[in-house]
Amino acid sequence: MSNPDEGGRGARPGDAEPTSETPEAPGPETAAVETVPPADSVADEEVKASLARADRTTSPLDLASYLPTLKVTFGAVLLALLIGAVLIALSDDRVIESLPYFFSYPWDFFSRSGDAIWSAYSSLVTGSVGSWGAISTTLERAAPLICAGLGVTLAFRAGLFNIGAQGQLLVGAMAAGYVGFTWDLPGGLHLLVAAVAGILGGALWGGIVGVLKARTGAHEVITTIMFNYLAASVVLYALGKDAFQRPGSDNPLSPPVDDSARFPQVFDVHVGVLLAFAAAVFVWWVLERSTLGFELRAVGANADASRTAGMNIAKVYTLAMVLAGGLAGLAAVSNILGRGDSISLGVGGSIGFDAITVALLGRATPLGTVLAGLLFGAMAVGGVAMEASGTPEELTDVLQALIVLFVAAPALVKGVLRFKEAGGGSTVMAKGWGS
Amino acid sequence: MSIDLDKPLETAAPDVRDRADVRRQVRLVVVFAVVAALLTFFLVDIDDFGIRYSLAERITKDDLPKDFDAHGLLLGCLVLVVVALGLAAANLVPRNGWALVLFVLVGVAFLAGFIIWNFTDQAGSGAGRVFFNPMPEAIRRSTPIILGALAGVLCERAGVINIAIEGQFIAGAFFASVASSLAYSAEAGLVGGVLAGVFIAALLGVFAMKYHVNQVVLGVVLVAFAGGLTSFFLSQIPDDPDVRKYLNAPLILDRIEIPGLSDIPVVGLTFFDQNVLVYLMYLSIIVVSFLLYQTRWGLRVRSVGEHPKAADTVGIKVTRVRWQAVLLGGVFAGLGGAYFTVGSNGTFDNGVTANYGFIALAAVIMGRWHPIGATAAALFFGFMLTLEVQLSTLGRVPSEFISAMPYLATVIAVAGFVGRVRPPAADGEPYVKS
Numbered sequence: 039m040s041n042p043d044e045g046g047r048g049a050r051p052g053d054a055e056p057t058s059e060t061p062e063a064p065g066p067e068t069a070a071v072e073t074v075p076p077a078d079s080v081a082d083e084e085v086k087a088s089l090a091r092a093d094r095t096t097s098p099l100d101l102a103s104y105l106p107t108l109k110v111t112f113g114a115v116l117l118a119l120l121i122g123a124v125l126i127a128l129s130d131d132r133v134i135e136s137l138p139y140f141f142s143y144p145w146d147f148f149s150r151s152g153d154a155i156w157s158a159y160s161s162l163v164t165g166s167v168g169s170w171g172a173i174s175t176t177l178e179r180a181a182p183l184i185c186a187g188l189g190v191t192l193a194f195r196a197g198l199f200n201i202g203a204q205g206q207l208l209v210g211a212m213a214a215g216y217v218g219f220t221w222d223l224p225g226g227l228h229l230l231v232a233a234v235a236g237i238l239g240g241a242l243w244g245g246i247v248g249v250l251k252a253r254t255g256a257h258e259v260i261t262t263i264m265f266n267y268l269a270a271s272v273v274l275y276a277l278g279k280d281a282f283q284r285p286g287s288d289n290p291l292s293p294p295v296d297d298s299a300r301f302p303q304v305f306d307v308h309v310g311v312l313l314a315f316a317a318a319v320f321v322w323w324v325l326e327r328s329t330l331g332f333e334l335r336a337v338g339a340n341a342d343a344s345r346t347a348g349m350n351i352a353k354v355y356t357l358a359m360v361l362a363g364g365l366a367g368l369a370a371v372s373n374i375l376g377r378g379d380s381i382s383l384g385v386g387g388s389i390g391f392d393a394i395t396v397a398l399l400g401r402a403t404p405l406g407t408v409l410a411g412l413l414f415g416a417m418a419v420g421g422v423a424m425e426a427s428g429t430p431e432e433l434t435d436v437l438q439a440l441i442v443l444f445v446a447a448p449a450l451v452k453g454v455l456r457f458k459e460a461g462g463g464s465t466v467m468a469k470g471w472g473s
Numbered sequence: 474m475s476i477d478l479d480k481p482l483e484t485a486a487p488d489v490r491d492r493a494d495v496r497r498q499v500r501l502v503v504v505f506a507v508v509a510a511l512l513t514f515f516l517v518d519i520d521d522f523g524i525r526y527s528l529a530e531r532i533t534k535d536d537l538p539k540d541f542d543a544h545g546l547l548l549g550c551l552v553l554v555v556v557a558l559g560l561a562a563a564n565l566v567p568r569n570g571w572a573l574v575l576f577v578l579v580g581v582a583f584l585a586g587f588i589i590w591n592f593t594d595q596a597g598s599g600a601g602r603v604f605f606n607p608m609p610e611a612i613r614r615s616t617p618i619i620l621g622a623l624a625g626v627l628c629e630r631a632g633v634i635n636i637a638i639e640g641q642f643i644a645g646a647f648f649a650s651v652a653s654s655l656a657y658s659a660e661a662g663l664v665g666g667v668l669a670g671v672f673i674a675a676l677l678g679v680f681a682m683k684y685h686v687n688q689v690v691l692g693v694v695l696v697a698f699a700g701g702l703t704s705f706f707l708s709q710i711p712d713d714p715d716v717r718k719y720l721n722a723p724l725i726l727d728r729i730e731i732p733g734l735s736d737i738p739v740v741g742l743t744f745f746d747q748n749v750l751v752y753l754m755y756l757s758i759i760v761v762s763f764l765l766y767q768t769r770w771g772l773r774v775r776s777v778g779e780h781p782k783a784a785d786t787v788g789i790k791v792t793r794v795r796w797q798a799v800l801l802g803g804v805f806a807g808l809g810g811a812y813f814t815v816g817s818n819g820t821f822d823n824g825v826t827a828n829y830g831f832i833a834l835a836a837v838i839m840g841r842w843h844p845i846g847a848t849a850a851a852l853f854f855g856f857m858l859t860l861e862v863q864l865s866t867l868g869r870v871p872s873e874f875i876s877a878m879p880y881l882a883t884v885i886a887v888a889g890f891v892g893r894v895r896p897p898a899a900d901g902e903p904y905v906k907s
Binding site: 125129199201250253254255256257259260261263264265267268271272274275278391394395398430431432433434435436437438439440442443446447449450 | 680683684685686687689690691693694695697698700701702704705707708709828831832834835838839871873874876877879880881883884887888894
């Protein structure tokens with residue numbers, strides 16, 4: 039074979055129409071091949087077979103295929119809530135007080151546990167979706183999680199494990215914030231330029247990782263981890279300069295963005311939230327309907343076969359990371375231009391790392407990522423209300439981790455909850471380290 | 474197989490060279506030229522080549538800082554790099570192990586030049602202007618990274634991806650603190666750390682091997698789980714000092730001087746005047762290397778990581794061997810976690826592990842899934858992190874740049890010299906007996 043880096047798109051036969059291989063088609067491996075096909079079309083068959091194996095549950099309109107998945111997910115949430123209930127009961131002072139005389143008055147223990155669990159979970163729910171105000175806070179909290187989660191999802195589908203959302207988000211925040219508070223532009227234009235700057239900032243940071251991976255083979259897990267730290271250094275450096283500091287202050291904290299660069303509010307929710315949903319549609323379109331998405335999924339499913347089929351792996355890796363970084367940048371834009379956060383080292387919070395769990399819970403599909411992001415956003419917002427009722431906010435972290443863990447282990451959920459039917463499938467994404 | 478018609482035919486010139494070969498030469502020339510240019514800049518930029526240094530870690534009556542004229546050393550570094558540049562330009566850089574030696578030499582020369590440049594021209598004579606021996610601190614800082622990386626190597630050579638090293642660190646650090654506080658003994662903290670590390674490893678094993686959970690997902694989730702659980706427990710510990718002292722006020726391991734060995738100049742201070750966790754780390758490197766490469770068990774571990782089916786065919790119990798490797802890894806990772814509380818800082822706090830678990834993960838990959846390679850990568854991190862502390866007060870370069878140095882160096886090392894790596898073939902694939 040000739041030099042893999044040189045293989046252009048043109049080398050592939052013209053059947054790049056991704057719609058022709060709907061994910062539901064069972065067993066494309068058995069496609070009858072009479073004559074001995076040329077090597078390229080063998081590779082194409084292999085790519086398609088890999089894709090079909092990997093993509094079984096990605097059709098967004100085929101609701102029946104989601105049913106087992108939904109059952110498992112609800113089962114997972116239920117199990118996590120049960121374990122959480124035990125933790126809540128054990129963390130309640132009044133429950134602990136009732137333990138020494140458990141055998142004389144067991145009812146005390148149960149009623150107090152019940153009280154504690156009820157008040158914690160009910161405040162978790164009312165605090166996150168109990169009123170329109172709570173829902174709007176939840177949506178604004180979920181938007182960056184969705185955006186960054188989509189970035190991780192997209193990279194996953196290309197077989198890349200992007201741990202770097204945190205760094206991409208920081209750089210995006212820096213770019214969006216700088217444009218937002220220094221430049222002086224008319225209303226709508228200012229917002230647009232600032233948002234684009236944020237997206238480009240993230241895309242740049244992600245793109246470097248993609249280029250390094252494509253050109254030198256540097257493993258993206260290492261480079262994204264390192265670029266998270268590097269982004270933190272860059273932000274700290276910038277925040278040490280007057281250009282980024284609040285006037286008359288030496289703190290590493292930027293001024294908030296100008297009003298002209300803020301997202302307008304619609305029904306108490308900033309427009310950035312709508313952008314997050316639009317981004318999900320965009321990612322779905324890219325993955326399922328565009329040629330790039332076809333290549334991306336093909337490379338993710340089987341890089342070697344894709345290379346043999348004439349795809350330009352280097353280009354796919356680079357573009358995937360550029361897009362992933364841009365989405366993380368959009369997450370930063372949502373916080374900086376939407377909620378009006380200032381740039382600081384903590385501007386990303388733990389969004390970058392939560393994004394990985396969100397993407398995993400969403401099984402690396404756009405729709406799943408949106409739902410997972412909403413769930414995590416709701417839990418984060420409800421956790422604050424729960425803290426007020428006496429249960430530490432940190433419990434939501436445990437709940438989130440448990441939910442993802444159980445969702446990823448359908449066999450466990452089915453075993454414990456005695457589900458009958460099979461299905462509800464495995465997670466779809468890169469199996470290992472790739473290379 | 475196919476003939477590339479786009480290529481012009483003129484390429485059949487007398488000196489046909491592989492593209493990869495040309496690219497390698499260009500890359501080396503560029504890198505070495507940049508290093509040489511920087512060293513020249515250092516040489517020109519420095520006015521006074523006097524450096525105050527100390528072979529100890531602090532100034533004492535016996536160890537007063539000494540003066541050293543760094544001009545010759547810097548010149549030597551420059552000459553070395555220029556020679557390397559010449560070799561690269563003439564395409565004479567060897568392709569075997571000597572290449573690595575050359576890269577390391579150039580790297581060391583650059584680092585030496587950079588350190589000299591930072592410490593020269595420093596007015597005043599405060600302790601901050603003295604270059605202290607960075608090695609003892611480097612060993613300490615790399616201890617948890619090495620232990621975590623060894624855990625990663627063990628798991629992954631057996632075919633189980635372990636991204637949860639950070640989770641094992643967090644759990645180990647927390648329970649080491651609790652155990653040490655409860656038992657009023659720092660050594661008990663090590664036991665607590667090991668148990669916690671093994672507990673997370675057991676979760677990893679159950680979900681990876683019994684329920685076939687995607688192991689990348691699993692690792693990320695376990696990190697989140699360990700972080701959430703410990704911060705939940707931490708928020709349950711009241712601020713009341715009477716309660717805290719039983720739960721989160723651990724004793725810290727004492728330094729132990731090894732008699733005889735610790736009297737060797739420099740080396741003794743570096744390697745043999747450390748706490749017991751560091752000695753356990755030395756032992757762990759030897760144990761893991763020996764187990765993996767010199768014993769029948771190690772052969773089995775590596776075989777189930779490369780080709781579980783073949784291993785199964787010859788009668789090796791794949792799942793059992795993987796379980797053993799994962800749990801043993803948990804011991805090392807738990808010890809590594811204990812470093813963050815009973816080994817150094819004391820009290821557990823959220824974020825005490827500072828994402829070192831991910832650095833350990835990077836060390837596993839950089840070290841190409843080999844215990845010695847991973848140790849070398851982890852030592853490199855430890856050294857760079859120590860250097861960062863020493864250089865950040867000196868004002869030659871912004872401290873943010875200094876703090877970015879370890880990570881920048883890693884990216885350069887991985888992108889420039891390590892390149893593509895090959896994980897164990899069956900890494901991350903659950904084995905289902907058919």
